[in-house]
Amino acid sequence: MANVILFYDIPGNGTADKAWSPNTWKTRYTLNYKGIPYKTVWVEYPDIAGLCKEIGAAPTSYEPDGTPSYTLPVIKDPSTGAVISDSAAIARYLDKTYPDTPVVIPPETDALQAAFQHAFSQAVVGQLGPIMLPATNAQLNPRSEEYFRRTREISRGPMYGEKLEDWAPPGSEKRAKLWKDIKTGFARIAGWLTADGKDKILFMGDKVSYADITVAGWVVWVKRVLGPDSADWKEFATWDNGKWAKLLELLEKYEVVDV
């Protein structure tokens, strides 16, 4: 196992299982689905930029002033020397480098899968933030919690309220409105899956692709951070004929954390 891929992820404070991040779940699902050996390396938020610079991981975006912004997931593949940032770029790299494993972005669908990322993001990603970011913050270790709170309250606070805890408190009208918007967004995605008159779970019909892994990454975030027994998740699991809960069931054997 000396040559296994290193997969950098952000830990939650769970004792049994620290994995929570929707973006890193996309990479974990991809690695597990492909059956590629890897080892998770946990990195607290304040250490991400330093790690990326140290191992030569590219920034995933730039601030308006030109400052590079570093995010996880990142993988480092000792067998090729490659260091890759961004979950979609990682999926493309793994498809190309390990052609004997199941492909997640069939080449003829590459541009459609890229367009899907934009459509998905427009439909639900922004709407999930005000509920999911505060819930996530409460489950981080202290160093990450301080960092996460500070950066998120600066970036989104002006829209939602000064403190994370005020963004969408349980029982509030703001929260009810957000859940309504999230439900509308997922119904839109369900519309894409049924446009041909078939009630599909997977975008490509009978085989898993990166579109499904993307949806699952965000849905598993909701399930795991709000909790599988929470009223919110139980409600979510009924939407669109249970499509999102069924997707997680279908991918359940890949919802595995190696440490």
Add this chain to the structure above:
Amino acid sequence: MANVILFYDIPGNGTADKAWSPNTWKTRYTLNYKGIPYKTVWVEYPDIAGLCKEIGAAPTSYEPDGTPSYTLPVIKDPSTGAVISDSAAIARYLDKTYPDTPVVIPPETDALQAAFQHAFSQAVVGQLGPIMLPATNAQLNPRSEEYFRRTREISRGPMYGEKLEDWAPPGSEKRAKLWKDIKTGFARIAGWLTADGKDKILFMGDKVSYADITVAGWVVWVKRVLGPDSADWKEFATWDNGKWAKLLELLEKYEVVDV
């Protein structure tokens, strides 16, 4: 030709060639690409709802008060009796009913193609309106012109200005800002086409699909209504390494009007 498909479209006031609408161009490209015989039937705006009710074409949306909204394209296929509204539904119908013609929505990409429609719409469709709707209005026949002006000034006027002519007049800052947003939107789409590191023109690489036909429908609107010799089109044609002009060239043999 007694049994050919009837394809209902909205005429412009051009003497040589009346076709302009981006949505009906999607159906014309589809029919021409598939090589299915059809005859265009020109319908002025105030006559669309009556025609649709008469031939049994379904509305494509509903107003908040429940009033059905009818749009073109619609096709009527005498050989099956089917009457289909909405360009994507027409494409699916033609793929299914004429399986010996080239498929435009490969079944395994159906949900991704549907998601693409949303992504494309978010990226550029709304941004094109304030420039393209006034230019289109100036090229309609009087009955349609009156109808188009009235309905568009009601629906979009509150955002852009009372009269169509005030929305984005040539030389205005508003127009320059809109072109900038449209260019940014098309650059985003170009990003999907190059996500795998290849500078593709077609979404699926080497074969035409409904995603390409959609982009071409909107680009051909710009080219034909602003004019292939206009400064605006000449500038547009340079964007993204000329990708959009190249797309129209690639589909040029299907950019044909039967009457």
